[in-house]
Amino acid sequence: MPKNSVIPVFIPHAGCPHDCVFCDQRRISGHMSPPSPEEVSEIIGSAVGKLSASAELAFYGGSFTCLPLEDQKAYLEAAAPFLSSGAVSRIRVSTRPDAVSAEILNLLSSHGVETVELGAQSLNDAVLAKANRGHLAADVENASRLIRASGLKLILQLMFGLPGDTPQSAAESCRRAAALSPDGVRLYPVVVLRGTALYDMMLRGEYVPLSVGDAVSLCAGVLPIFTEKNIPVIRLGLNPTDELSGGAAAAGAYHPALGELTWSRYFLNLAISKLEKLEVRGKTVTLGVHPSRLSVMAGQHRCNTLALKGRFSPGKIRIVPANVTENELSVTVG
Numbered sequence: 001m002p003k004n005s006v007i008p009v010f011i012p013h014a015g016c017p018h019d020c021v022f023c024d025q026r027r028i029s030g031h032m033s034p035p036s037p038e039e040v041s042e043i044i045g046s047a048v049g050k051l052s053a054s055a056e057l058a059f060y061g062g063s064f065t066c067l068p069l070e071d072q073k074a075y076l077e078a079a080a081p082f083l084s085s086g087a088v089s090r091i092r093v094s095t096r097p098d099a100v101s102a103e104i105l106n107l108l109s110s111h112g113v114e115t116v117e118l119g120a121q122s123l124n125d126a127v128l129a130k131a132n133r134g135h136l137a138a139d140v141e142n143a144s145r146l147i148r149a150s151g152l153k154l155i156l157q158l159m160f161g162l163p164g165d166t167p168q169s170a171a172e173s174c175r176r177a178a179a180l181s182p183d184g185v186r187l188y189p190v191v192v193l194r195g196t197a198l199y200d201m202m203l204r205g206e207y208v209p210l211s212v213g214d215a216v217s218l219c220a221g222v223l224p225i226f227t228e229k230n231i232p233v234i235r236l237g238l239n240p241t242d243e244l245s246g247g248a249a250a251a252g253a254y255h256p257a258l259g260e261l262t263w264s265r266y267f268l269n270l271a272i273s274k275l276e277k278l279e280v281r282g283k284t285v286t287l288g289v290h291p292s293r294l295s296v297m298a299g300q301h302r303c304n305t306l307a308l309k310g311r312f313s314p315g316k317i318r319i320v321p322a323n324v325t326e327n328e329l330s331v332t333v334g
Helices: 026-028 037-048 068-084 104-111 127-129 137-147 167-178 197-204 213-225 242-248 258-275 291-298 300-312
Strands: 006-010 055-060 088-095 113-120 153-160 184-189 191-193 233-236 249-252 284-289 316-321 330-333
Touching: 006 037, 037 055, 037 068, 037 153, 055 068, 068 088, 068 104, 104 113, 104 137, 113 137, 113 316, 137 153, 137 167, 153 167, 167 213, 184 213, 184 258, 191 197, 191 242, 213 233, 213 258, 233 258, 258 284, 258 291, 258 300, 258 330, 284 291, 291 300, 291 316, 300 316
Parallel strands: 006 055, 055 088, 088 113, 113 153, 153 184, 184 233, 284 316
Antiparallel strands: 191 249, 284 330
16 A cells, blocks of 8 residues: 555544535445444554555544534544554544534544544535535634644535536635635535435426536636645545446536546646747747646647647647646747
């Protein structure tokens, strides 16, 4: 396993007091019921035996801090021996904005939790209401400030394409999220799951989901809001699972390479914005990117290269490794 391994423990829907229109954590995670503390210990122990270095323990899928305090303590205490031995280096939990308090954050930090992932989803009150989230944008901002003040790391999760959401409201949510200075963000264009309220709304014609193409355009458009502030975008789109790929994802922006497609579009947009200011017809254009971004800049089947040739008619386009950050692009013409 890689050095920075994650041991995932799924607590699907556990603790959450609301049924959001988009949500079926059981299908998203592939787990039907939350584990007992004993099972958590077994999960960690089994994973640790395969690791060559310490790992992060991550409680995913539910609203951890909505659980009764004794249940939170039981889960965290199940991890305590592994923290003491160094087999687990830190813990991450996911929760809701309206389930964060100074008392709870003290409990988390005293038990080895380092990161809180906050399911903000949107910072538009009308969108939150239509999604049946049960909280306001102000709750996201207040919880984020409490988490940062406690010394814990903050990851914000945002969704695009919820009922009532628009590209403009999604971009504004991103700007408000970036202003909270999170340590990272996860961006999730909506995937419509069978059996959810959103699925029923779609069947009744009350909701039109984003297509993959729409989601790629939208996500690529908001990425600069985060990259310009050096806020890492650590996930784009749901992590593929056998169940989602097998039909549970009924519609929406579900694609196993959504992140690659989005970053490819981001670099295409970046290249266009730079080349529009230059005279490149018939000349050699050299695009310099971080070595890890060479294929993303070229695009699948070199679609970005072809698009730039069609738009600007250069004599030649070269994509080369350059001494730039992962999100930067250098352009030379000669």
